[in-house]
Every structure is written in C-alpha cells, then in structure tokens.
Amino acid sequence: MEKSNTFNIPWGTIIRIALGIFLFYALYLIRGVLLYFVFSAVIAVLFDPIIDFLQSKLRLSRTLATLLAYFCFLALVIMLFYYTIPLFLSEIKILSDNFSSYLSQATMFFQYIGINDFASSNIPNSFQELLVKISGNILALLNDIIGVFISILTILSLSIFISMDEEGVDRGVKLLLPKKSEDFLFSLWQESKKKVALWFEVRILTSLFISLAVFIFCNFFIKTQYSVLFSVLAGVLDLIPVIVPIIASIIISIFLWSSNINSALIFLVFFIILQQIESNIITPMLSKKLIGISPVLVLLAVLAGGKLWGPIGALLAIPLTGLLSELVKDFLRRKKEENYE
Secondary structure, three states, rough: OOOOOOOOOOOOHHHHHHHHHHHHHHHHHOHHHHHHHHHHHHHHHHHHHHHHHHHHHHHHOOOHHHHHOOOOOOOOHHHHHHHHHHHHHHHHHHHHHHHHHHHHHHHHHHOOOOOOOOOHHHHHHHHHHHHHHHHHOOOHHHHHHHHHHHHHHHHHHHHHHHHHOOHHHHHHHHHOOOOHHHHHHHHHHHHHHHHHHHHHHHHHHHHHHHHHHHHHHHHHOOOOHHHHHHHHHHHHHOOOOHHHHHHHHHHOOOOOOOOOOHHHHHHHHHHHHHHHHHHHHHHHOOOOOOOOOOOOHHHHHHHHHHHHHHHHHHHHHHHHHHHHHHHHHHHHHHHHHHHHH
C-alpha cells in the first residue's frame, strides 16, 4: 500500500504569512503618511550638518539650533517667492502672448541645424498648453501652489520634530538593520548621509548662484524681458548636473535668438564661462572633497519622483536616491577593501 504524500504547513507559519500580508496591506493604506514621513526624514538628514554647525559655533541647544536653521530657511524661501512669483507670472503671460512668433523663429533655427519636423512634433503644443494653463488660469495655479505649500509645511513640521531629536533618524535606521552587521552598516549610513547632505546643499547653493548670475546678466547686460523666467529656469535645471544645465542654456539661447542673434551668442558664451566658474571654483570652494552622484541617476530620480509624487517628489527624490546610491557604493568599496586584506 502506497503512502499518501501530505503537505503540512505549521500554524505558526500560516499566522506569520497572514500577519505579513496584513502588514503590507496596512502599509499600502497609509502609504501617503509613510511618504510624508520618509521625505521629512530626508529633510532632517539634510539639515543635520547645519544644525550641528549652529550647535558647535553658537553654543545653542539642539532645539534652538533646529528652530533657527528652519526659520532662516523658511524666511529665505518666503522672501524669494514674494519677490519672484509676480514677476515670473507676468513674464509667463508675455511669453504666452508672443509664443507663435517665437515658435516660427525656433522652427527656422531647428531647420537651420537640420531638424525639419520640430513644428509638427508634440513639443511646441505641449509647451504652449503649459504656458496657457499657467498664464490663463491664475486661480487654478494659485490653488496648486497653495496645495504644494501646505504639503511642504506639513513635511517641514514633521522634519523639525525629527531634527530636534539628535538621534531620531539614526535610531530608526538601527531598528531596520540586522543585529549581526549593525555596526558595520550603521557606520556606512553615517558616512553616506554626511556626503549626500553636503552634495545636496552644495547643489542648492550653486543653483542659487547660477540663478542670480543669469538674472543680473539678462536684466542689466542684454536687457531681455524674461530675466526672471530665464534665471528660474537656469537655477532649477542646474540642480541636475552636467547635461541639464546645457539644455537650459540652449533653450534660453533659442528664445534670445528669435529676437536678437547677438544676444543669444553673447548669452551662450556667458553661460559656458559661468558653468566653468561653478564647476571649477564655486563647487570645490564649497566642498573640498567633491561628491560624485551620477547625473543620470539624479535625472532618473527626478523623473520618477515627479511622476509618482509631483514637484515635491521630484526634488526630494534626489537626496533619497543619493543616500541609497552612496550606501551601496560605500558597502561595495568596504567589501573590496576587506577582500584585498
């Protein structure tokens, strides 16, 4: 008589599987809250070097140093928005009204360099729709801005409380690490977060430098009516190093070329010199030890973050991806060193 094969699963295993499924489902339901917490933790990591600096130099408590750092940041952001948003919207309106003439000039430019199907592509229509949406529906735009602003305030409020606890993020990371390699992985985390925080802060400062330099040059030297728009475009795209700033310079040069070829050529030369100053003088001066996060990785992080979570996700995906990238690189580097030993 043949023995029947039975497949027995212990009740403990069944219960663990059921709990795991329930946990994943619960995390899925509160994914929005988790996302806010992750972004808040990322911001807290970025603010850590500034808060530590204020603590050591001004002899402040952790709470006072945290409040001072975030207050200065918010004051700067509010001041920039207060002075630039009205000018930015007015320039967008002018650009939208004159878009057809710029499109014809841009088409001639692309035909000159051998691209004949630019006018029939989706790029001009998509760009014009964006301009009409921004300039024509101010109430909807303000509603979107208010929504983004509320989200930013929520994330910043959470990050302030996380930053006040000196080891808040570190304790959370330790909970996720396996006990047998906790010390090794935690040291990697400490190194990576310092490098990425420094890299991101340097990118922010250099982007502000680029934006201010482009505004001064466009407003006072070539006297274009889109100085704020061009400076915002150059500054924002400079966050993604190497390739994207070149794209920004080409876009601005095309718009300048449609009204004055000399202005376009002068701006292109100016921007090339500006990029050299940024990469060879400003960035090394701000960061003695350069941190290389791949531009391709940064671009993918921006695209994925923007697709999933909008403008906030696009910006905060950069340091989050940088942290993961640096952790992996440091882990592989240390393993390689151990193998050689």
